[in-house]
Amino acid sequence: MSIQLEIVSPEKVVVSQKVDMAVLPGLEGDIAAMEGHVPMILLLRGGVIHLYEGDKITDSFFVESGFAEMQETKCTVLAKEVKKLDELSEETASKRLADLEESYKVASKGNDAERQRELIDEMQNARVMLELATSVKK
Template sequence: MADRVEFELVSPQRLVKAQLVDMVVIPCSEGDIGVLPGHTPLIGTVRPGVVDMYENGKVSESIFVSGGFVEVTPDRCTLLAEEATYIHDLDQGTAQTRLDAGRQDLEKASSEIEKANAEASIKTAEAMLAALGVSSAAH
């Protein structure tokens, strides 16, 4: 068994990250999962949140994802993200604007599809703000 996991993070635009890691933690819809070498195979849905990559027992890099799918095998973890942004590239103003727009879209939604899209935008913006350590409840 390998002592590292081959991690790939892919967005529709590009390959965001491809590297060997000690562990990767993925924000899945049922809760965060930590993927170590030898992990049981699984396919899951990813919720908006932060992906943490670990090296030598500590987080070496963090990337925000807005959702997607993950496939895990004993030696590999592939995350297909709707969008991915390095934590240091997140902007509080942009996230807040996105949250406000999502709330406005929700108020004027006239179909279930529009409502679902607005709710997804709100969840993503709230997760972005949480990743930045900002509460979205005050706004």
């Protein structure tokens, strides 16, 4: 009982291996990809993908602005950014969050609702990133 999981960033294929289960951070809640899942296309929020071997998490990746395609024996994740958890840097994350908050302040003065929503999404991603980076350190 395993599926072929592939995590692909625009630069290269990051992961390509068999796993028993992968938990994906769906936009509307986490979803586990297992063998025999109904074919599905899923948007992802910024979050962590956990790779399972039996009951154990074997590996975890942070993904951002991604989506996934599930098939019965295969799951492909495309994401703009894919990072191993220990590659996350607290410094970059907090700087990014600060930058985003700054641009949000500017944007909230205008009427561009679309842009504001985008920024809120990105800020959310950056916060998750920061949180993860800090927790890994400990």
